[in-house]
Amino acid sequence: MFEKQKAIIYSVIIPTYNRSSSLLRLLTSLENISFPRNRWEIVVVDNNSTDDTRIKVKEYWKVNDINISYVYEKRLSFTVARRTGAEHARGDILVYIDDDVSVGKEWLKSIEEGFLNNNIGMVGGPIKPKYEEKPPKWVTEMNGIWLSLFDLGNHIQDVERIPGPNLSIKKKVLDELGGFPPDTIGVESEGKSEVIEKIYVGPGDWGLCQKVRSAGYRIIYHPKAIVYHHIPPIRLTREWWKSRFRGEGSCLVIYEQYEKKFGRIMIFLKIMYSLLEFLKSLIILSITKVLGIKKKEINIFWVIFSLSKAKAWLVMLFKPSLASELWEMGLSGVSSNQIKQSDRFIRFLR
Structure with missing residues (x-):
């Protein structure tokens, strides 16, 4: 770990994995924000990268008059990386951003404005797209939330x-609520394969938002706290979208089984219900195609989503404890070898 010491209020936390070029683009955009440099820091959490991430951050650190820290976290888990960032942060406000975004000039200033009101626990703003190539029409017709647009x-x-x-939260609030729930285990291949290796195991930031509101804190949207999500060509392919919907479908099952701890009889009923959902979505899709009807909520991806839920419940039938095991893995992280050597039940969820 290396760092420059200055008094700060805001900690910009960037979990990253094997995206050194994207990370450098983000750091460059942070140089240009209109906010006093002595009031914020950057904490880069390298989640077991195998590229030149450490070298790039160190080079950036040497030539820029900015508060920046580099932390290496070998346990693969988005939740662990976020927690590690919080542990090394010196600010009262934790400003979480992804490594594939860039920020607007008024971004941090607007986040500060969002926290000026009473009882604010969390602040965020727009996430606008920057496509690396022109998206096909079917992508623009989908709900932007699947590409983390907002x-x-x-x-x-x-x-x-x-x-x-693009999520900022008071450190004392995050500590009070016990941190982020599990999100994903493993990492996304980003074009090196058509398959996304990571597993979606929990509600992540959505779950944290629920905890914030349940604790009585407000969540504020500020329209000038803008970040731009750089979307690579792989995320404009049907293979990526299929993988995303498969992951989200199995994630719902993992979360429900973790919460409810169903026995095998109830899990069997869940399988039957999920299969009916799958058949219903398949029939509706077929009818709409014949009639030439197009709707965002009726497409092959939702058919895949329904099927993935049925498959996940089938896995739970044979191993009901798997949801709890995955939840704990999401909280504690895993090594690269553990991901590669994961048992057949986990591989079946991908």
């Missing part, structure tokens, strides 16, 4: 949720 207009307002790529 835009509620031009007014400051109370909201129920803020997406993780």
Whole structure:
């Protein structure tokens, strides 16, 4: 770990894995924000990267008059990386952003404005797309939330949720609530394969938002706290979207089984219900295609989503404790070898 010591209030936490070029683009955008440099820091959490991430951050650190820390976290888990960032942060406000975004000039200033009101626990803002190539029409017709896009207009307002790529929270609130729930285990291949290796195991930032509101804190959306999500070509492919919907479907099952601890009889009923959902979505899709009807909520991805839920419940039938095991792995992290040597039940969820 290396760092420059200065008094700060805001800690910009960036979990990263094998995206040194994207990370450098983000760091460069942070140089240009209109906010006093002695009031914020950057904490880069390298989640077991195998590329030149450490070298790039160190080079950046040497030539820029900015508060920056580099922390290596070998346990693969988004939740662990976020927690490690919080542990090394010196600010009262933890500003979480993803490594594949860049920020607007008024971004941090607007986050500060969002926290000026009473009883604010969390602040976020728009996440706008920057496609690396022109997206196909079917992508733009999908709900942008699947690409972590978010835009509620031009007014400051109370909201129920803020997406993780642009999420700020008071450190004392995060500590009070016990941190982020599990999110994902493993990492996304980002074009090196058509398959996404990571497993979605919990509600992550959405779950944290629920905890914040349940504790009586407000969540604020500020329209000028803008980040731009850089979307690579792999995320404009049907293979990526299928993988995403498969992951989200199995995640719902893992979360429900972790919460409810169903026995095998109830799990069997869940399998039957999920299969009916799958058949219903398949029939509706077939009818709409014949009739030439197009709707966002009716497409092959939702068919895959329903099927993935049925498959996940089938896995739980044979191993009901798997959900709790995955939840704990999400909280504690795993090594690269553990991911590669994961048992057949976990591989079946991918």
